[in-house]
Amino acid sequence: METKIFDQSKLNEAAAILAEGGLVAFPTETVYGLGASALLPKAVAQVYQVKGRPSDNPLIVHIAEPEQLEPFVDNKHPFADKLMETFWPGPLTLIFSIKKDSLPSIVTGGLSTAAFRMPNNTKTLALIKQAQQPLVGPSANTSGKPSPTSAAHVQHDLAGKIAGILDDGVTQIGVESTVLDLSDPTAPPIILRPGAISKEQLEAVLQTKVLVDQHLVTESEAPKAPGMKYKHYAPNTNVMMVNDQDWSAAMAWAREQQLKVGVLAGPTIAEQVRFEAAAIYLFFDDSVEAATKGLFAGLRALDESIAELDVLFAPTFPESGLGAAYMNRLKKAANQSFFQEN
Known part of the structure; x- marks a missing residue:
């Protein structure tokens, strides 16, 4: 067809x-x-x-x-x-x-x-x-x-x-x-x-x-609305959420693990990680509006990158206003996985 x-x-x-x-x-x-x-x-x-x-x-x-x-x-x-x-x-x-x-x-x-x-x-x-x-x-x-x-x-x-x-x-x-x-x-x-x-x-x-409603629907449950499944919106490459204060530690961890990292970020974070990230998908500014508009496109672009990335890092935002929608999608794309320093 x-x-x-x-x-x-x-x-x-x-x-x-x-x-x-x-x-x-x-x-x-x-x-x-x-x-x-x-x-x-x-x-x-x-x-x-x-x-x-x-x-x-x-x-x-x-x-x-x-x-x-x-x-x-x-x-x-x-x-x-x-x-x-x-x-x-x-x-x-x-x-x-x-x-x-x-x-x-x-x-x-x-x-x-x-x-x-x-x-x-x-x-x-x-x-x-x-x-x-x-x-x-x-x-x-x-x-x-x-x-x-x-x-x-x-x-x-x-x-x-x-x-x-x-x-x-x-x-x-x-x-x-x-x-x-x-x-x-x-x-x-x-x-x-x-x-x-x-x-x-x-x-x-x-x-x-x-x-x-904060309930996350499991695979065996019938949801009342779309997008309520626990894992959703996910690329093939693993995604991790990174809080503002953790970017240096997250990049250091990836370097120690010899992982090729793709980063979704606005200009401020992109500048911070540009020498260590294997690929960057740049949001048009540092706002939650820019991150929300670019999230799915960024996940797709990095997942299909010729760099063959091992992990994708994405920034978090406060869960209020549009940030609630952004974090809802990002948490599901990342299967609820935050970077946490040991």
Whole structure:
């Protein structure tokens, strides 16, 4: 199968493929999604097959306007409308209890709930409208590996396996959306996966406490939302997290162990390690925004480096605001492994 690259002028062709049950990857402000009609079980089954993803892992349903929720959701949480008015289109996924049999069980992972999002990308919103049906859209990569933040990343993983890719350059944010559980209208909202919309932002809008689910799902458990597995987003090369004060010790340890080290970092840390690192993926500045945008691309680039690296070091950030999303992804990529000086 040839995987076509679609631009704005070919939206009609991409939409027709989706409506007929084919797979087309699409851009969002977070990462690229692997699109298929959420109403066609055979198309959704192809998504799981192409990604190598367990079918108990529910998929996010992408819509082009809030009115598309109506066939699926009738008992919305009292905070739902306020959240959609404030954050949609944008990187916030909302989980609702759904009408019985309104979505195929292969989309919901057999649950009585489903996750919905309205992405902030004009090309993809137009694609959904032209396809005239909601689209599932898990990250367009091999399951468990770093998520794709460019069409080139999708091409690397899925060329020859899907019909096409709608190209819109590099994504703006770089990690997946915040997932907020609103499935019980009588319960407080619960963040199941942190993202660019922070706990603090949600609480400021809702004027109430938002809970955070800290549970890490094991391989034998069925998650309620994507990205809840203990190890996820991981390259083939081992990843270690390095706290600010530990970089000298970490590089010394790697030298003693005769390990070739790849480093993801902003300019300050990069300058500190440049004579000892075998390869460096440079974030555009030292901020958590730059680290978040560059994390998945950096993991991919260093993992595929001709330097044949033994270990990747990545910086940590305080777990507040966007730092919560960055650290959530990094901890899973590193399988919770921090460098610790003996």
